[in-house]
Amino acid sequence: MTFKELKLNPSILKALNEEKYIKPTPIQAKAIPFVLKREDVLGCAQTGTGKTAAFAIPILQLMQQDKKSKSSNKITALVLTPTRELAIQIEESFSTYGKYTDVQNTVIFGGVNQERQVRALRKGVDVLIATPGRLLDLIGQGFINLSDIKYFVLDEADRMLDMGFIHDIKKVLKLLPKKRQSLFFSATMPKNIVSLSKQILINPKSVTVTPVSSTAETIQQFVYYTNKKEKIDLLHHLIKEKKIQQVLVFTRTKYGADGIVRKLTKKGTKCAAIHGNKSQNQRQKALAAFKDGSINVLVATDIAARGIDIDKLQYVINYDIPNESETYVHRIGRCGRAGEKGISISLSEAEDNKYIKDVEKLTKQTLTVVEEHPYPQTDKPMNATQKKAMEKEKQKRKQEFFANKKRKAAGNAKKEGEKKKPSRNRNTGKPKTTTSNKKGGFKGKFKSNRRKSN
Numbered sequence: 001m002t003f004k005e006l007k008l009n010p011s012i013l014k015a016l017n018e019e020k021y022i023k024p025t026p027i028q029a030k031a032i033p034f035v036l037k038r039e040d041v042l043g044c045a046q047t048g049t050g051k052t053a054a055f056a057i058p059i060l061q062l063m064q065q066d067k068k069s070k071s072s073n074k075i076t077a078l079v080l081t082p083t084r085e086l087a088i089q090i091e092e093s094f095s096t097y098g099k100y101t102d103v104q105n106t107v108i109f110g111g112v113n114q115e116r117q118v119r120a121l122r123k124g125v126d127v128l129i130a131t132p133g134r135l136l137d138l139i140g141q142g143f144i145n146l147s148d149i150k151y152f153v154l155d156e157a158d159r160m161l162d163m164g165f166i167h168d169i170k171k172v173l174k175l176l177p178k179k180r181q182s183l184f185f186s187a188t189m190p191k192n193i194v195s196l197s198k199q200i201l202i203n204p205k206s207v208t209v210t211p212v213s214s215t216a217e218t219i220q221q222f223v224y225y226t227n228k229k230e231k232i233d234l235l236h237h238l239i240k241e242k243k244i245q246q247v248l249v250f251t252r253t254k255y256g257a258d259g260i261v262r263k264l265t266k267k268g269t270k271c272a273a274i275h276g277n278k279s280q281n282q283r284q285k286a287l288a289a290f291k292d293g294s295i296n297v298l299v300a301t302d303i304a305a306r307g308i309d310i311d312k313l314q315y316v317i318n319y320d321i322p323n324e325s326e327t328y329v330h331r332i333g334r335c336g337r338a339g340e341k342g343i344s345i346s347l348s349e350a351e352d353n354k355y356i357k358d359v360e361k362l363t364k365q366t367l368t369v370v371e372e373h374p375y376p377q378t379d380k381p382m383n384a385t386q387k388k389a390m391e392k393e394k395q396k397r398k399q400e401f402f403a404n405k406k407r408k409a410a411g412n413a414k415k416e417g418e419k420k421k422p423s424r425n426r427n428t429g430k431p432k433t434t435t436s437n438k439k440g441g442f443k444g445k446f447k448s449n450r451r452k453s454n
Contacts, residue, residue: 001029009061011100016057018269019096025050025311025339026209032058035183038202042197043185049209049216049337050144050293052093055079055153055183060098062151063126067102073124077151080130080172082159084280085287086110087310090155093127101275103127110134110279118143132160132168139175146175154200157186158193159330170209173200187333188326215329219336223356225377228349232263234375235319239269239297244315246290248308250331252320257299260319264297271297274308290412302327308334317345321352325362328355350379371443 002023003016016022024032029044034041045051059077066076081087090109098105100157105127106120114134121128121143128144130133138144154160160169183196184204197204215221225264226234239247251257257273263272272286272295290298291310300308302322322328328346336342346367348356360366 001451003057006032008057009064009101011064012057012060012097015097015099021053024053027051027207027227027437028054028057030207031055032210034207035059035181036061036206036432038062038181040181041183042201042204042206043183044189044206045185045187051155051185052090053084053097054371055155055185055366056090057097059127059151059153060103060252063103064101074148075125075128075146075147077127077153078130078146078149078172078176079127079153079155079157080132080135080160080164080169082131082163083156083284084111084131085308086156087129087131088284094129095126105129108134108138109280110137114138132165132172133250136168136171145266146172147177149176149180149375151181151183152176152200153183153185155185157184157196158188158326161192161196169196180401187330215332215344215365216336216342218339219332219342219344221332221346221365221367222347222370224370224373225331225348225353226373226375226376227377227379228351231319231347231349232260234373235260235317236264236267236269237374238317238332238345239264242315245293245296246310246312246313247297247315247317248310249297249317249319250322251299251301252322254301257301261297269297270295271299275301302331309337310334312340313337314341315345317347319347321346321348321355323355327359328359329363348377350377350381353381357393372435378429 003013003021006024008016008028031041031043032052041055043054044052045054063077079090081090087107087109091105093300094103094105104123104125106117106125108117108121108130109131110133114137117134118138121138131269135144139146154169160166182200182202182204184201186193189208196229224234224238234407235249238244249260251260254273254275254277257275261271261273272289274283274286278286286295286298287308289295298308299319313335316332318328318331322331332342332344335344346356346359356367
């Protein structure tokens with residue numbers, strides 16, 4: 001099947017041809033016909049299979065048809081998504097596929113000044129891509145009205161719930177017209193997601209193209225067993241040995257991401273980190289540098305796992321193995337997208353070995369173990385007593401850290417207080433006053449002298 005066989009408008013086909021999109025992916029081939037028939041859709045497909053185009057392309061076509069019969073600058077399509085990066089990626093897709101249509105779109109998200117977003121809204125848009133927090137914020141300020149929504153998309157629904165957006169989603173649903181077409185997409189379909197879908201969809205057409213929590217067949221998966229202290233050396237070794245020009249490295253924590261960047265930079269590798277503590281401008285700058293090749297390594301936490309879309313990204317490295325196997329699937333889904341080949345490499349320290357087994361159990365695949373490398377695993381997993389001792393030590397260090405921080409803050413406050421406190425006269429003990437404020441100071445003396453001269 002080709003996109004032409006899906007009976008798409010010439011303007012949309014022209015944009016797809018320019019992007020060299022000829023054949024739809026399975027999720028696109030199954031979902032687009034249902035959306036064009038104005039059916040509600042429940043779509044389940046893993047990350048990297050083309051879900052965005054599965055709803056963006058048919059919505060653009062339907063909105064073109066709507067515009068022929070009625071001209072309006074009101075928001076008629078809303079796409080709700082969990083992260084800023086994913087929102088930006090979806091907006092770029094709408095702009096790309098709809099470049100030869102008269103459908104206008106814009107994106108709103110938090111972490112940046114709202115002024116530019118508000119200006120775009122005032123000009124009038126047809127499609128709004130939004131993260132929940134900024135959407136509700138601008139609705140509260142009176143800049144957005146959802147009463148004219150005809151098409152509603154909830155994308156990455158499972159990630160939405162993982163990030164705690166369930167209450168925000170319910171608030172948005174109350175503001176939407178009951179008569180609308182709803183599309184619901186998720187990489188996984190656990191019971192709570194199915195329950196949420198029933199609150200949104202009416203007699204939906206179910207579209208599932210891959211088993212739940214499976215990985216794309218185009219991705220080769222390798223695991224290197226190593227020691228915690230040697231992991232950074234192994235990462236640097238792999239980047240150099242394999243001559244990797246572009247790799248996305250996932251780590252468990254923000255602190256860990258910054259640490260990897262510092263260590264790799266010292267070794268001469270061009271890299272940057274992207275995580276929740278970075279400002280939106282910092283994140284966008286890092287992504288742009290990664291895309292144009294200015295840096296070779298982008299280190300990310302899982303907040304970016306669903307929002308980074310790099311064309312033909314070949315390598316993903318799990319520096320830390322996630323304790324949730326589903327997260328592993330989302331991470332490696334950043335490479336090998338839309339039929340391209342990808343390589344996933346996991347660096348497993350002794351304490352993470354059990355997570356590798358969990359991943360293999362979930363995906364029903366065995367990761368290829370690479371034994372020949374200069375940093376083999378010699379450490380053994382800790383027993384219960386050792387883990388308890390380690391946790392106790394971690395808590396002790398944590399308490400000492402915050403105690404020192406508190407003492408430092410108190411010391412700084414005391415110094416500031418002493419600066420503001422006026423100095424005292426040694427003889428009287430009273431606060432010193434400036435000469436200009438003293439009785440008989442400059443002004444008084446001047447007057448006194450003037451009187452004498454007269």
